[in-house]
Each structure stands twice: as C-alpha cells, then as structure tokens.
Amino acid sequence: MSLAESIPSRNEVWTVERLVTYTAGYFRQKGVAAFRLEAELLLANALGTDRVGIYGMWQAPVSMRERDVYRELVKRRGLGEPIAYILGRKEFYSLEFVVSRAVLIPRPETEIIVAETVKFIESIESPRLLDVGTGSGCIPVSVLKHNDRATFVAADVSDDALAVCRLNASKHEVDSRLRAISFDMMKPWREQLSDEVFDVIVSNPPYVALSEAHELQVDVKHFEPHEALFSGEDGLSMIRSVVDRAPDFIADGGHLLIEVGEKQSSRVIEYAGRKRAVVHERTINDLAGIPRCLVFRKV
Ligand SMILES: C[S@@+](CC[C@H](N)C(=O)[O-])C[C@H]1O[C@@H](n2cnc3c(N)ncnc32)[C@H](O)[C@@H]1O
Numbered sequence: 001m002s003l004a005e006s007i008p009s010r011n012e013v014w015t016v017e018r019l020v021t022y023t024a025g026y027f028r029q030k031g032v033a034a035f036r037l038e039a040e041l042l043l044a045n046a047l048g049t050d051r052v053g054i055y056g057m058w059q060a061p062v063s064m065r066e067r068d069v070y071r072e073l074v075k076r077r078g079l080g081e082p083i084a085y086i087l088g089r090k091e092f093y094s095l096e097f098v099v100s101r102a103v104l105i106p107r108p109e110t111e112i113i114v115a116e117t118v119k120f121i122e123s124i125e126s127p128r129l130l131d132v133g134t135g136s137g138c139i140p141v142s143v144l145k146h147n148d149r150a151t152f153v154a155a156d157v158s159d160d161a162l163a164v165c166r167l168n169a170s171k172h173e174v175d176s177r178l179r180a181i182s183f184d185m186m187k188p189w190r191e192q193l194s195d196e197v198f199d200v201i202v203s204n205p206p207y208v209a210l211s212e213a214h215e216l217q218v219d220v221k222h223f224e225p226h227e228a229l230f231s232g233e234d235g236l237s238m239i240r241s242v243v244d245r246a247p248d249f250i251a252d253g254g255h256l257l258i259e260v261g262e263k264q265s266s267r268v269i270e271y272a273g274r275k276r277a278v279v280h281e282r283t284i285n286d287l288a289g290i291p292r293c294l295v296f297r298k299v
Pocket residue numbers: 103104105106107110132133134135136137138139155156157158161183184185186204205206207227228229
C-alpha cells in the first residue's frame with residue numbers, strides 16, 4: 001500500500017477510526033512495530049488532542065485541513081523519522097521530555113543510571129553531580145525530580161542540545177538546581193570545571209564504533225545526531241576520556257556511573273583497572289540482559 005492509498009482521497013468522509021485503521025495498515029507494511037499506537041498518536045497530534053481524546057471522537061469526521069496535517073506527519077514516519085522527533089517529546093523515567101533532532105532520543109536502558117544515582121545520593125546531605133554528554137538532560141532532570149537537595153552540572157559539547165536540556169529543566173521546575181555548560185569531554189576538564197568536586201559523575205557518552213555504523217537501524221543512523229552516537233573506530237574514545245579524567249573531579253568514596261554498549265563492558269572495566277583511580281563495584285544489566293551500566297568508586 002502506498003502513502004496515497006493509506007490516506008484516501010480528499011472528497012470522501014473519513015472518520016477517526018477509518019483514518020487510524022488505514023494508517024496502521026500503511027505503517028505495518030513499512031515495518032513500524034507499534035503501527036496502530038503510532039497511527040493513533042500522530043492523529044491525536046494532528047487533531048490537537050491525546051490518545052484518550054481521539055477515542056472520544058472515534059466516529060467523528062476529520063476535516064480536510066486536519067487530514068492534510070496528519071498526512072504530513074504520516075509521511076515523515078513512513079520515511080523512517082522516529083515518532084519522538086515528530087511529536088517533539090519522549091517519556092523517560094515516567095517524565096515527559098522535549099526532544100529535537102539536536103539530541104539523542106532518551107532510551108529506557110539509560111533509566112538504570114538514574115535509578116542507581118538516586119540510591120547513591122539518598123544519604124548525602126547536599127549531593128553535587130555532573131552529567132557528561134547530557135543531551136536532552138534526561139538523566140539530571142530525572143534525578144533532580146527525585147532528590148530536592150541535589151544540584152547538577154549538565155555538560156555537553158552541543159549548544160543546541162544544551163538549549164533542549166535547559167528547556168527540560170524549566171519544564172520540570174528543576175532549573176534553579178541545574179547548570180547547563182558547554183563542555184568538551186575530550187579536552188582537559190580542569191579548564192572547563194575549575195576545581196569543582198562531585199559526589200557522583202554520570203555519563204552516557206557516544207559509544208558506537210564507526211566501524212559498526214552499518215549495523216545501526218536506519219531511523220537511528222539517518223535521524224539521530226551523529227555526534228551523540230559515534231566515538232572513534234572502536235567506539236571507546238569518549239568512554240576512555242571519561243575514565244581518564246573523571247576521577248580527579250570525584251570526592252573520595254564518590255561514584256562514577258557509565259553506560260556502555262553491548263560487548264564493551266569487559267574492555268572498559270579492564271581499562272579502568274589499569275588506571276587504578278577508581279575500582280569497579282558492579283555491572284548492571286539492562287532488561288535484555290546486556291551489561292549496560294558500570295559502577296565505579298573513587299579510591
Ligand atoms: C549518547 S548521547 C546521551 C545523551 C543523554 N545523556 C541521554 O542519555 O539520552 C551523548 C551526548 O554526548 C554529547 N557529546 C558528544 N561529544 C561530546 C564531547 N566531546 N564532549 C561533551 N559532550 C559530547 C552529544 O552531544 C550527546 O548529547
């Protein structure tokens with residue numbers, strides 16, 4: 001079925017139900033896993049409502065103007081653009097985050113870092129934290145929402161990403177405790193952070209190997225920012241930089257939490273072991289059983 005067939009001719013009467021059914025069929029054919037859900041979410045967006053809203057107007061006709069808006073959204077999705085970018089939002093740690101193509105779409109596996117960090121800082125009176133490569137700010141904003149004594153420095157090399165991070169911090173009313181700074185993790189940190197010390201440093205840095213670019217899904221490769229994905233030939237350049245530089249900025253007994261890619265954990269643990277500035281405490285697997293979050297303690 002082509003897109004033209006999926007959203008039928010302008011003169012017919014099209015109800016919400018009929019449009020959803022047609023579009024779901026089109027998305028299914030295009031390989032969209034959640035084809036019906038996404039058809040509903042996009043139509044809700046075109047109609048200025050939410051999913052519950054469209055159920056209340058299931059048999060109502062959709063105007064030609066609204067169908068034109070919907071058609072554009074469906075077209076973008078059909079071309080592979082992730083729905084989070086089309087809608088401009090993504091849920092993470094039960095909070096809604098603004099996203100744009102300047103930031104990586106927050107992933108469920110990154111919620112592990114948030115959950116662990118919240119536990120680490122529970123007993124600290126005024127926890128100070130740093131997020132290296134903050135993107136949308138999903139990690140610091142979620143942590144700050146769960147600890148009202150904490151403060152966060154959210155660092156990223158991309159000014160456009162920092163703008164999204166600031167937007168999310170104000171949306172969730174934690175902006176007074178989050179400082180978003182322009183920062184390059186590959187350059188010396190001292191000049192960029194001066195003598196600040198943190199109880200916890202977290203990072204979900206870019207970790208895809210350039211040599212594995214061809215293995216990425218099309219929607220990731222064509223739509224997500226390459227600067228948020230790739231990290232040198234073996235994918236470990238940025239992780240190595242964090243392991244090398246972060247310990248100097250962690251208080252004694254403080255923690256470093258790093259998200260790693262599939263098959264990277266043992267190499268990173270071994271690298272950190274050789275450096276001796278931190279000890280590996282544990283590794284947490286994601287729901288697919290992949291070692292995902294490495295926890296180190298400053299010695
Ligand atoms: C994998 S994304 C993670 C974003 C966010 N923390 C998350 O978990 O969704 C990595 C982030 O690192 C940033 N980044 C890439 N190179 C960087 C560098 N040299 N210094 C600082 N940040 C960098 C990217 O702009 C991107 O926002």
